[in-house]
Amino acid sequence: MESMTVAVAIHTRLFARLREQAGIDAETVQVPERSTVEDVYAALRRAHPALESNLDAVRPAINQEFSDWDAVVGQGDEVAFIPPVSGGANTVPGVPANSRRRL
């Protein structure tokens, strides 16, 4: 397999309903350099098609900080995908609504 693209390893974590949908709670995925959090989630969904498709129902976090879907990930980052919490109703403090959308 030859490619000019440099891959980075991203440590993903899934919780609660997303964990049950995927059947895993953690997986390391390889994505091209300069990939976004959304790219990482898309790679996970290719491997686990039952994963939630509505990005409004998922909040990403990079290295334990809530992030935007178009935030760029780097080698070794931990990216968690977080379903809404019990009192949350999808409010994402500090993340503008227009950054949330469907895959």
Add this chain to the structure above:
Amino acid sequence: MFEVTTEPLDARRAESAVTHARAGAISTFTGIVRDTSRGRTVTHLEYEAFAEMATAQMRKIADEIADRWPETRVAMAHRTGRLEIGEASVVVSVSAPHRAAAIAACQWGIDRLKESVPIWKKEHAADGTYWIEGDEAVKASS
């Protein structure tokens, strides 16, 4: 004190963590597992946490409280794993010089915790299991 634990919660421990000589008031909220939810009979609950991020978020909320209500001290604890009806799932305790700030900050703290701390509730009801996500109850796979 900011913790996520499988052990039973003790509100007095949270209060001990925030009490000090200039604090004239402590307000403590305790969330309890109840036996009904959305018209369904609940047999027990399961809580799951992203524990490292959860405690980090609790500290952030405490910082926000300190900005809004000077001279407050905050303790937060959330239990995970299986909880039975009547058990405490969450405790927020805030001390302040006077009661108004202690009560307001405590309410604000539990509201923020419930919307931003990555801890999930799975209800085991008579007709199945549900993840509680905001206003929605989503059927769980087990």
